[in-house]
Amino acid sequence: MKIPPYILLVLATLLWGGNFVIGRAVSEDIPPLTLAFLRWCVAFIIFFPIAFHQLKREWRLLKRHWFIVIILSLTGVTAFNTLVYIGLHYTTSINASLMNSSTPIMIYILSFIFLKEKLSKYQLIGTVLSLSGVAFIIMGGSFTRIVHFTFNKGDLIVIAAVLCWSIYSLLIKQYATRLPGQSxxxxxxxxxxxxLFPFSLYETLSSATAIHWEWSTFAAILYVGIFASIIAFLCWNSGVIQLGANKASIYLNFIPVFASIFAVLFLSERLHSFQLIGGLAVVAGVILSGKINKQRLQS
Structure with a gap:
């Protein structure tokens, strides 16, 4: 029985939304670099038997593009998730997921700067709208924070994570026809x-960042390693293949929706008016830019 693509895409975003809440929930029990390290150790163990045969066939091709593969790992695996987990020590999962929604806009900006791709006036409007929403969230709805520079450092760290993921996504787009997906x-x-291993080892040996081994810690590691990494990845890729990248991209806006619902239900976080206003501006800007971009591609 073939699973409809919209179910696969919604499931992927639901699992990714849960990743923000899990990262926040265990922020006092396991240090961020160790969580990221253990996440990818679990993911590697699970994914190895799935992709090993493809890797054997495509190893020479990967060696040919070794530098890009390292950059992909550095930005998309090492830096992005680690920075998100660090940021979640200082900001809410709702804030982090809302700012993560600005990724498509960041990709547009990087494409304009480094690839000299032209932006339509509607894409510019969408970019300004989304970035204004991000700024509003960072300021907590108070413009006085600009004057006093009293920003939440967790929000700024998540913005750095979004930049890393945008670089990763741009490289994936550029090398999609040259690099095989699973391997x-x-x-x-x-x-x-x-x-991540040496940084995780340093955290583990530091008494200030000791891991509190409880059932919830193990459950969190398994969730981020299996569900938020492998299952979400496979569901998303399958959905994109069936539906197409342009149509699938709009489903990414479900991530902050699910993250906010989970955060309110399980972490007792409050959804503030500034988060709602800023989040709507971010999503509206992304939808506007993506819709115009799609129309231009079809014309």
Whole structure:
């Protein structure tokens, strides 16, 4: 029985939305670098038997593009998730997921700067609208924070994570026809875990960041390693193949919706008016830019 693409895409975004809430929930029990390291160790163990045969066939191709593969691992596996988990020590999961929704806009900006791709006036409007929403969230709805520079450092760290993911996404787009999907993902996971190991070891040996081993800690590691990494990845890729990248991209806006619902239900976080206003501006800007971009591609 073939699963409809919209179910696969919604499931992927639901699992990714849960990742923000899990990262926040265990922020006092496990340090961020160790959580990221253990996440990718679990993901590698689970994904290895799935992609190993493809990796054997495509190893020479990956070696040919070794530098790009390392950059993909550094930005998409090592830096993005680690920065998100660090940021969640200082900001709410609702804030983090809302700012993550600005990724498409960040990709437009990077494409304009480095690839010299032209932006339509509607894409510019969407970019300004989304970035204004992000700024409003960071300011907590108070413009006085600009004057006093009293921003939440967790929000700024998440913005850095979004920048890393945007670079990763741009490279994936550029090398989509040259790098195989599953074997590339497996290698980037392995490299990412190796990059994170010395930092995780330092955290583990530091008494100030000791891990509190409870059932919830194990459950969180399994969730982010299996559900938020492998299952979400496979569901998303399958949905994109069936529906197409342009139509599938709009489903990413479900991530902050699910994250906000989970945060309110399980973490007792409050959805403030500034988050709602800023989040709507971010999503509206992304939809506007994506819709215009799609029309231009079809014309």
């Amino acid at each position: 590339t993902f497996l290698v980037t996971i392995g490299l990412g875990a190796m990059m």
